[in-house]
Amino acid sequence: MKRGFIWIVLTFLMVISLVLASCAKSSATSTSTTSTTSSTSTTLTLTTTSTTTSAVVTTTATTTTAGNWWDSLGTPTYGGTLVGRSTSTVTQWDPLLGASPIYFGTLWNANYLIDPAVWDFTISFRPPEYADGYMLTSYEMPDLTTVIAHLRQDIYWQNIAPANGRQFVAADVVYHYDRMLGLGDGFTTVAPYYASSTIWHSLVSVTATDKFTVVWKWVPNTSPLLILTQMQLVVCDNSLECPEAVQQWGNLNDWHHAIGTGPYILTDFVDSSSVTYVKNPNFWYYDKRWPQDKLPYIDTIKTLIIANSMTAEAALRTGKIDYMGVSAIDARSIAKTNPEIVQKPLPANSETSVDPRNDLAPFNDIRVRTALQEAINIPLISSTYYLGTSTPWPSSLTENLMGIGGWGYPYPDWPQTLKDEYAYNPTNAKALLAAAGFPNGFTTTLVLESDADQDLFQIVRSEFADIGVNVNTQLMDVATWQSWVLNGRKQTALASRGGMIGVNSSPFSELARFTTGYQLNYICVSDPKIDAWYAQATTASDVNTVKQILHDENLYIAQQHIVISVAQPTSYNLVQPWVKGCAGPNALGQGPISGFVGSWGAGNWIDLDLKKSLGH
Numbered sequence: 001m002k003r004g005f006i007w008i009v010l011t012f013l014m015v016i017s018l019v020l021a022s023c024a025k026s027s028a029t030s031t032s033t034t035s036t037t038s039s040t041s042t043t044l045t046l047t048t049t050s051t052t053t054s055a056v057v058t059t060t061a062t063t064t065t066a067g068n069w070w071d072s073l074g075t076p077t078y079g080g081t082l083v084g085r086s087t088s089t090v091t092q093w094d095p096l097l098g099a100s101p102i103y104f105g106t107l108w109n110a111n112y113l114i115d116p117a118v119w120d121f122t123i124s125f126r127p128p129e130y131a132d133g134y135m136l137t138s139y140e141m142p143d144l145t146t147v148i149a150h151l152r153q154d155i156y157w158q159n160i161a162p163a164n165g166r167q168f169v170a171a172d173v174v175y176h177y178d179r180m181l182g183l184g185d186g187f188t189t190v191a192p193y194y195a196s197s198t199i200w201h202s203l204v205s206v207t208a209t210d211k212f213t214v215v216w217k218w219v220p221n222t223s224p225l226l227i228l229t230q231m232q233l234v235v236c237d238n239s240l241e242c243p244e245a246v247q248q249w250g251n252l253n254d255w256h257h258a259i260g261t262g263p264y265i266l267t268d269f270v271d272s273s274s275v276t277y278v279k280n281p282n283f284w285y286y287d288k289r290w291p292q293d294k295l296p297y298i299d300t301i302k303t304l305i306i307a308n309s310m311t312a313e314a315a316l317r318t319g320k321i322d323y324m325g326v327s328a329i330d331a332r333s334i335a336k337t338n339p340e341i342v343q344k345p346l347p348a349n350s351e352t353s354v355d356p357r358n359d360l361a362p363f364n365d366i367r368v369r370t371a372l373q374e375a376i377n378i379p380l381i382s383s384t385y386y387l388g389t390s391t392p393w394p395s396s397l398t399e400n401l402m403g404i405g406g407w408g409y410p411y412p413d414w415p416q417t418l419k420d421e422y423a424y425n426p427t428n429a430k431a432l433l434a435a436a437g438f439p440n441g442f443t444t445t446l447v448l449e450s451d452a453d454q455d456l457f458q459i460v461r462s463e464f465a466d467i468g469v470n471v472n473t474q475l476m477d478v479a480t481w482q483s484w485v486l487n488g489r490k491q492t493a494l495a496s497r498g499g500m501i502g503v504n505s506s507p508f509s510e511l512a513r514f515t516t517g518y519q520l521n522y523i524c525v526s527d528p529k530i531d532a533w534y535a536q537a538t539t540a541s542d543v544n545t546v547k548q549i550l551h552d553e554n555l556y557i558a559q560q561h562i563v564i565s566v567a568q569p570t571s572y573n574l575v576q577p578w579v580k581g582c583a584g585p586n587a588l589g590q591g592p593i594s595g596f597v598g599s600w601g602a603g604n605w606i607d608l609d610l611k612k613s614l615g616h
Helices: 069-073 169-183 199-201 224-233 243-249 309-317 329-335 366-374 378-386 414-423 426-435 453-464 478-487 507-512 529-539 543-560 598-601 608-613
Strands: 032-036 039-050 055-063 081-087 136-143 146-151 203-210 213-218 265-270 274-279 301-305 323-326 342-347 351-357 442-449 469-476 495-497 564-567 571-576
Touching: 081 309, 136 199, 136 426, 146 169, 146 564, 169 203, 169 243, 199 203, 199 442, 203 495, 213 224, 224 507, 309 329, 323 329, 329 571, 351 366, 366 426, 366 564, 378 453, 378 564, 414 543, 442 453, 442 478, 469 478, 469 608, 507 529, 507 543, 529 543
Parallel strands: 081 301, 081 323, 442 469, 442 495
Antiparallel strands: 032 039, 039 055, 136 146, 146 213, 203 213, 265 274, 274 301, 323 571, 342 571, 351 495, 351 564
């Protein structure tokens, strides 16, 4: 099947070699390049215009028949129920609110033919060359600000009224972007979830030039790398809803209105209890690894909503749960009692941090923020609380992207004067507070989500108390926290939802994180330097410019102590040995559920004979 990878201007072809150190090498002076992995054979043909300002690259992928990395996974089998665990209930079903349940389809997906030894998808950021035109036959970029995608013609909506199994067409894609960005189809304003998502603001139009062709147009000078990463990476922004469902019910906030094109159909939801999906009998996709097999393999996927970790781990130990994410401490404990359960270490999505309101006293004083940082003993937390599995140093903006082409400024390279400001130093912290007008410290409040790591934040509170800062904790359930902090900005002191730095998603998403008015900027940073860097990055014509901006902003954010670093822990996906077919033996990617989005997750199966032999 024909596939396309969008590699652009001659000057921008450095993306191929610079986005990721291990990606295939390209030459701007050659008209063709051949790249081979253990799973695909790909030929890239470069065509340029007479002005050499644009390039179109189309690829054709052919799966080899021998020596594939997935040969060790065994023979796929059909049937069974897969049970996972979530810590909190589902509050959103509509893409307009940022939802991306597994019954939706997305135009792009991870290319799960990639050998995990080359790229294992354990972080959220996915370099464009590892994307797959999941719902597309091909796609190209004829100029710097235009993307043309050609849809598969064998995709159908799930056979649920009012869609009733009709064919998926280009107008459905247009409707989605019109609805979220106010570009047409009766929608004239940007949806609230996307209103502050400045990444999409440079998209001008999305049109259907025929029944199966979609064209995106961006404003002049938009960075080609921004276009690539945004279109191919952000799942919630590209989860496609059914137009008839929206037209009939107004929105998709009610789970009964769930209709998609994905491998599973949402059939039941019990608030704070469970979510159940059954296989879509009309799903259109075949397993690229075993092309004769129609997906999905598993009959039912069920997510149990279990807030208490001990309860969930007991269910895992007894085989009642097939997969879940746990902390390093819990992973070590489970390894002793259940060595048969496969463990996959994953870098955390972000560094755990304490996030102060930068616009309100006393946290608008950099001396106060620095004092709080110097009260935290990061190496001790790493070696004791996290048993040496976390990074023993602070993070800045993009710590987890350091290993893939230098997207940032890693702590080991920081100047010593800056490292000193992050070293554990309660004596100097007290002096800084005194200089800021708090010789006796002060009392404040930390607003936490109810599923936050209470033990870790108890350590943080103790260390703050050692310098005279007494912290009262206010717990909120996830929905309330999001309403109060993320959307309402009602917190007046400290908050935390896991972390705002060290995030491993798209570099552009991170550059937007602390821009003025951005939705995720709930600590209300407003800094002309940060805003200017983001504007420069989104119009950059070469990758080195973006990388230099990331370097400079990483350093600046660390210098400004915008947030308080605590730890960059390693989490673990635990998977029962009878779950097969994942990208890499029993590895479920970044987060325990993300591997079940689209074709990738539909390619997992349950070895029912093995499960039975193990007494389950």
